[in-house]
Structures are given as structure tokens and as C-alpha cells.
Amino acid sequence: MTSTSTARILVGAVAIAGLVVAAVIIGLWPETIQVQNTDQIFATDVVPARVVSADLAPCLNVPDLECVAIEYEITGGDDTGRRARQDFFGDPTDPDLVAGDRVVLNYVQSADPEFQYSFADRERRNVLWTVAGLFALAVVALGGWRGVAGIAALAMSFLLLLWFVLPSIVNGANPVVTALVGASAIAYVALYIGHGFTLRTTVALAGALCSLAAVAGLSWIVLALANVSGFTTEEALYLPLLSQAFDVRGLVLAGVVLGTMGALDDVTVTQTEAVWELRAASREMPRADIFAAALRIGRAHIGSTVNTLALAYAGASLPLLLLFVISQQSLGTVANSEVVATEIIRTLVGSMGLVTSVPLTTWLATVVVPDAAEGHMH
Numbered sequence: 001m002t003s004t005s006t007a008r009i010l011v012g013a014v015a016i017a018g019l020v021v022a023a024v025i026i027g028l029w030p031e032t033i034q035v036q037n038t039d040q041i042f043a044t045d046v047v048p049a050r051v052v053s054a055d056l057a058p059c060l061n062v063p064d065l066e067c068v069a070i071e072y073e074i075t076g077g078d079d080t081g082r083r084a085r086q087d088f089f090g091d092p093t094d095p096d097l098v099a100g101d102r103v104v105l106n107y108v109q110s111a112d113p114e115f116q117y118s119f120a121d122r123e124r125r126n127v128l129w130t131v132a133g134l135f136a137l138a139v140v141a142l143g144g145w146r147g148v149a150g151i152a153a154l155a156m157s158f159l160l161l162l163w164f165v166l167p168s169i170v171n172g173a174n175p176v177v178t179a180l181v182g183a184s185a186i187a188y189v190a191l192y193i194g195h196g197f198t199l200r201t202t203v204a205l206a207g208a209l210c211s212l213a214a215v216a217g218l219s220w221i222v223l224a225l226a227n228v229s230g231f232t233t234e235e236a237l238y239l240p241l242l243s244q245a246f247d248v249r250g251l252v253l254a255g256v257v258l259g260t261m262g263a264l265d266d267v268t269v270t271q272t273e274a275v276w277e278l279r280a281a282s283r284e285m286p287r288a289d290i291f292a293a294a295l296r297i298g299r300a301h302i303g304s305t306v307n308t309l310a311l312a313y314a315g316a317s318l319p320l321l322l323l324f325v326i327s328q329q330s331l332g333t334v335a336n337s338e339v340v341a342t343e344i345i346r347t348l349v350g351s352m353g354l355v356t357s358v359p360l361t362t363w364l365a366t367v368v369v370p371d372a373a374e375g376h377m378h
Helices: 003-028 125-143 145-170 175-195 199-225 234-242 248-281 287-316 318-327 331-336 338-368
Strands: 045-058 066-074 083-088 102-107 117-122
Touching (some): 003 145, 003 199, 003 338, 045 083, 045 117, 066 102, 083 117, 145 175, 145 248, 175 199, 199 338, 248 287, 248 338, 287 318, 331 338
Antiparallel strands (some): 045 066, 045 102, 066 083, 102 117
16 A cells, blocks of 8 residues: 555545534534522623722721721623722731722622622733733744744634533533544644644644644553542632532543643654654665664654653642642652642653654655655645
């Protein structure tokens, strides 16, 4: 079988898989988000405000105590111009506000008038938009049209998460199936928009999809053996109160699948490009030699990628890790706690998926890359 006929089979398989992914997405697409008790846990509305003053004063409810009295001026919504007061007792978690600070307030209509507004967070949206703009300029300046394509792929990936993956899980869809289908859709969008509709992109996509399936299967086995419940964060404890349909343990597995997808994109594209460049450099090089050379590139790449994945998870859990260090517990005790064990499983299983993707994608690329007799194929 020639590389051209093998390539056609691979393209056909990827196309069929894409149709299956699209069909599942259409079947699971959520029209509305169905949850309960949200008004008991979350403020239903938020409004922008400005801090007018922050002074020490007797507490409203306990006049014998002295509080930090924050006076806000509502700057948006139906109550624009209204003043509201909130007392803080000097806890370490209280916001350090001064006059002129821009903030966001929770609004609870059913509360007593003096307690309807409360601090939610600082106003950061202008900073976020500025940083996002600088990021886009840097990417486009360096990558040109490829940078534009990369930003478009990133935007589409987030839209899939916000419009399909998260709402479907909220409505009770199986989180593992939803995450696997969502990650596959993200792979199609990110790779084809970011790298073009070429054979090498299709090879990278096939390697990513196969590795995703391996990660999902391995995660399911390991999390079951470790008896991971999923209730390791404050947010996870709230979920059953909102809907009995939540499979919190499945959310952990879904997180592993989604977290691995970004790194798989990088690894599979790199391996495919390596094979194509080796073929372009030597049209007569035997396929076995191309495979061996590209695999050596993959070995060097996988070491740094695995380290990046591990440090990303460690960085996200840094406050927790600091608490364990302060407690002076043994390394075995720390690793055995569910919250740390879950992060270890994320790192190791995700890394095994990356390791699997290197020889698999390299082999696929080596099989379909055209040789001298077949001519150059993009």
C-alpha cells in the first residue's frame, strides 16, 4: 500500500470521526441551563460601584465593635447614584479598599435594604482587556497570519467550552463523554484553523484523537482504583446543592481530558512537522530512518512538555502545597491526601498521554508522508 492510499484512508477515518463528534455535539447541545437553588448560593445580579470612603466606625449591627465602614456609590444598573454601606471586621480575607477604588457588588433584592449590596470583587475588566489586546498584538506581530489563525482557534476553543461543554455538564450529561467529545471538537477547530487543512494537520489530529482516547481510558481506571470522590475543593461541595445530576467524580476525569488537550496539540503538530521537514531535507531517506530521527526529536520535546504540565498543576495548587509544608507532614501523607493525589494523577496520566502521542503520531506521519516517487504533498 502506497503512502497516498494510506493517507486517503487516514483522511477518511478522521472525517468519519469528525461527523460522529458533530452528531454527538448536536445531540447533547444544551438549549437552556437547568439548575436549582442558585439564589440560595449565588447573588443573582452584580453591579459596578465606586468606593466613596473607607473609615473606622461603629458596626451597624454591633455598635460596641469598631468596623471598617465602606461606603459605595452604585455606578450602573437601576440604582445608579445610590449609596450603600458595608462593614468589615478586619479579617485577613477582607478587601483592602480605599476611596476611589472601582469594585463590583453583589445585589440581593430579597435582602433588607441596608444589606442588599455587598462586595463581590475588584473591577479588573479594563486590565484584562488591555492584557488581551497586548497578547493579540504580540502573537500577530510574531506569527503574522498564522498568529491570527491561532487567536481565532483559541477563541473558538473557549466558545466550545462555554457554549457546549460546561452547559451540557451542568444539565446532567456524562462529564467524561462530554469532555471527550468537546476536547475532540476543540482539536478539530484548533488544528485546522491554526495550521490549515493539510495532510500533516490531519495526521497531527489523528494522533491527538487517539491519545485523547487513551488518556480517558487510563484516567478512568486510575481514578477508580484510587477511589477519588472529586470533593476536594469548596466549589465541588456546592455542585450537588445546585443539581443532583452532577457526577463530581466524573468531573475530575473530564478535567484530565481537557487539561491534556492543549499539550497534545503542541506535541502532535511538532512530531508531524518534524517528519515532513526530514522528508523535505532528504527525499531519498528511508521511512525507518525518518521515524528514528523524528522520534529522537520527540524524546527531547516530551521531557520539557511533561515538566511544563507538572509545574502548571503545581502552580495552580501552590497555596495548598504551602499548607502541607507548614503542617510538616511526611511526603507520603501529603501525597495520599485526595486533593494532592488527584493532582498527581492528573500530571502522571496526562504525561502518559503525551508520551503515547509521540511514537503514535510519528509512526502515522512516517507512514503517510510522500516519498520521492509520489511527489511532494502538503
